[in-house]
Amino acid sequence: MSGFDDREKAHENRYAREQELEFKAGARRNRLLGLWAAEKLGLSGDEADAYAKEVIAADFEEVGDEDVFRKVRADFDAKGVAVSDIELRHEMTRLLDVARTQVQAG
Template sequence: MSQFDDRERAFEAKFARDQEVQFRITARRNRLLGEWAAERMGLTPEETDAYAKAVVQADFEEAGDEDVIRKLAGDLTAASIEISDAEIREALNQKTAEARRQFIDKEN
């Protein structure tokens, strides 16, 4: 029974680590997305930093990416920047890959 318990604990620990890594990558991706959108809106460096943090916070509203996409679309539209959901989703995919690369580089 001890061997089974050890295996179960190992799987639980791996799951917890995997979830933490995914959380960090998603938070980094959201920050990168915020910086991308801020650049398009022509924000100052201070405003960019605050906006990127706001995008990270927006992701806590609901599960999935829709809350972030909605925030970016609304803010960009309010800044008179025409952008489609498809463009935002493409940026989201690019920033996901970039965040993953940055995380892996940081770990090595």
């Protein structure tokens, strides 16, 4: 293998690793978001864990975060939870940063 091929393979491996870490961080963010939202919805224990799993599953409906946002937003609206769209999006961003740190730490 030439030096160019070695560099290309290394780049592909790094990209694959970054994508894997980002996927794990996204899933962890969704779990953290689900637990945060569950608390706002008055859920605890097994109910909170089950809700967090629903939030994680919502992320597989389409590419991006809008499916997760819509799920939590709809649940908040249905239960009359007073959280603005801005606050919800801010929490999603904050928890993604937390999740990335946790994933990188192992």
